[in-house]
Amino acid sequence: MLDWLRFILTAVLLVGGITVMCISMYGVYRFKFVLNRMHVAAMGDTMGLFITLLGLSFSAPDFTTVIKFFLIVCFLWIASPVASHLIARLEVTLNDHLEDEMEVLK
Amino acid sequence: MNSSKPSLKQKFTAWLENASMLDDAMEKDLAKGSDLKAQENEKAVYEAWEQRQKNRHDTAVQEEHALYERIHHWTMTGGAKTATILYRLFCIFVCLAVTAFMLMMVLDMPAYGNANSPVNNEVSARYIEKGMEETGAVNIVAGMILDYRAFDTLGESTVLFIAACAVLTLLRIDLNRHGLPTEELIAAEADDRHHEPKDDVILQRSAALLVPIILLFGIYIIFNGHLSPGGGFSGGAIIGAGMILYLNAFGFKATGKIMNFRVFTVITFCSLMFYGLAKTYSFFTGANHLHSIISPGIPGNIFSAGLILPLNIAVGMVVACTMYVFYALFRKGGM
Numbered sequence: 001m002l003d004w005l006r007f008i009l010t011a012v013l014l015v016g017g018i019t020v021m022c023i024s025m026y027g028v029y030r031f032k033f034v035l036n037r038m039h040v041a042a043m044g045d046t047m048g049l050f051i052t053l054l055g056l057s058f059s060a061p062d063f064t065t066v067i068k069f070f071l072i073v074c075f076l077w078i079a080s081p082v083a084s085h086l087i088a089r090l091e092v093t094l095n096d097h098l099e100d101e102m103e104v105l106k
Numbered sequence: 107m108n109s110s111k112p113s114l115k116q117k118f119t120a121w122l123e124n125a126s127m128l129d130d131a132m133e134k135d136l137a138k139g140s141d142l143k144a145q146e147n148e149k150a151v152y153e154a155w156e157q158r159q160k161n162r163h164d165t166a167v168q169e170e171h172a173l174y175e176r177i178h179h180w181t182m183t184g185g186a187k188t189a190t191i192l193y194r195l196f197c198i199f200v201c202l203a204v205t206a207f208m209l210m211m212v213l214d215m216p217a218y219g220n221a222n223s224p225v226n227n228e229v230s231a232r233y234i235e236k237g238m239e240e241t242g243a244v245n246i247v248a249g250m251i252l253d254y255r256a257f258d259t260l261g262e263s264t265v266l267f268i269a270a271c272a273v274l275t276l277l278r279i280d281l282n283r284h285g286l287p288t289e290e291l292i293a294a295e296a297d298d299r300h301h302e303p304k305d306d307v308i309l310q311r312s313a314a315l316l317v318p319i320i321l322l323f324g325i326y327i328i329f330n331g332h333l334s335p336g337g338g339f340s341g342g343a344i345i346g347a348g349m350i351l352y353l354n355a356f357g358f359k360a361t362g363k364i365m366n367f368r369v370f371t372v373i374t375f376c377s378l379m380f381y382g383l384a385k386t387y388s389f390f391t392g393a394n395h396l397h398s399i400i401s402p403g404i405p406g407n408i409f410s411a412g413l414i415l416p417l418n419i420a421v422g423m424v425v426a427c428t429m430y431v432f433y434a435l436f437r438k439g440g441m
Contacts, residue, residue, distance in 0.1 A: 075316070082312045089306070 006058050013055025020048035033101045034091045038084050045080040049073065242404075242411035243332040252337070252414045252421075256385045259417075262339075263381065263424045267374050270428045274367070279439040294439050306355070313355035320348035328422040332411040338418040342425025349430045358434075358441065366441050370427050377420035384413055 024044030031037045053069040060066050091098075098104055112120070177185075216223035233250055241249035251259050279291045328341030353361045391397070404410050434441045 075319075078312050078316060082309055085308055086306065 010055045010059040013051055013058070017048050017050075017052030017055060020044060020051060024048060034095070035088060035102065038087050038091075042080055042084040046077055049076055238405050241414065243414050244405055244411075245332055245334060245337075247335070248332045248337050248414055248418070249411070252332075252417045253412070256388075256413075256417065259421065260378070260381050260385060263378060263421050266424055266428045267378060270370075270374070270431050273432060273435050277435040277439050278367075291440070305357075310355045313351050317348050317352045317355075320351065321345055324348060324422070324426070328418050329415065331418040332414040338421025339425055341418070342422035343429060345422065345426040346429025346433075349426065350433045353430075353434070358438070362441060365427075365430060367431075370431050373427050374424050377423045381417055381420045384416065388413055 021044045024040045027040030027043075028037050031040060050073050053073055057066045057069045060069070095101075216225075220226075233246060233254070237246045237249045237254075238244060241253040243249035243253065279288065279294055281287055281291070324341045324344035326341075327336035327344060328338055331337035331341065349361065349365070409415065431441070
């Protein structure tokens with residue numbers, strides 16, 4: 001019974017994580033501007049990965065593996081938003097037609 | 107003596123007289139004044155030439171304009187369509203051809219799990235059965251690449267070193283011969299991160315948090331290479347990435363204290379030299395059935411597996427330095 005519960009939780013969360021990843025991949029091609037695409041790309045790195053690893057940790061053999069998953073999530077949740085922030089800053093600095101793409105608050 | 111060869115003083119006076127003669131001639135020319143008529147003539151010739159040049163230039167511009175208009179018109183209407191259709195057809199054809207070719211190759215391969223396939227020969231069986239006993243490494247891959255086939259790995263590390271040297275020769279911007287920075291170097295310094303955000307606080311804080319963890323993790327992977335998956339190449343790559351992150355956050359001034367071309371050369375040379383010497387000793391004693399001071403130890407301990415741990419460290423240092431030097435050279439042409 002417990003095994004089945006773990007399996008179902010893992011499966012549902014894995015499918016959810018893969019769905020988020022797919023949506024973010026689709027969004028990278030769907031959106032036109034760098035700032036929108038950056039948001040979608042970062043979503044796959046943070047939310048998709050978190051849900052996937054949460055699902056995997058339900059069927060992990062021992063607690064050490066769960067801690068390792070947690071550390072991976074911590075690392076990527078620090079690294080990925082910072083990378084997005086740098087991309088955004090570079091885009092704002094370099095793009096001359098930023099006003100055409102979006103509303104810029106001065 | 108004097109008659110055959112002029113003395114130094116004679117030469118000097120002769121030279122002085124010559125010079126004064128030239129001066130006289132020049133003064134005479136200046137005093138006479140230039141011919142006005144000749145000057146006017148020259149002016150007319152020059153104007154005619156200028157007019158001809160201008161005409162030629164105008165015709166060329168007109169022709170080019172017409173050509174551009176024609177091509178532009180064609181690409182905007184018929185050309186674009188044709189090119190797109192051709193391109194797509196070509197893409198589909200290439201994809202299908204490559205897929206078919208790959209599938210044909212797969213058909214020729216031995217069946218999966220076939221005991222008689224050439225993959226399952228006595229070499230891999232021996233690695234699996236006796237690898238731990240002979241090398242002392244729990245990680246069979248580490249035992250293979252750093253013990254049985256160690257000279258292959260030395261070649262790989264040397265390839266990295268040679269690649270770094272080649273990039274250094276091509277991209278490094280040197281000081282000039284007086285030891286001063288050249289214009290190119292100044293331009294490179296100014297251009298470096300010209301558009302990029304400098305001293306970004308968010309990046310600096312997160313780098314201060316992450317870099318020690320990344321470096322520690324890389325060292326762990328190198329030191330644990332004979333016990334778990336990993337080793338010199340992957341651990342060195344992680345350390346190099348950590349150093350690059352630090353460089354991005356804090357700039358060349360911060361990393362230049364520990365890493366410059368001299369450090370790079372010394373570390374890489376010492377690592378490769380140690381690797382070659384240690385492995386030569388090990389192979390020599392092994393091939394001649396001599397007593398070797400290197401023992402496999404107890405498999406599973408951190409100080410075991412003989413030479414694998416020091417060789418992993420050597421390879422890791424080479425890889426980390428090479429990654430960092432590549433990044434620095436491609437970014438600025440120096441460190």
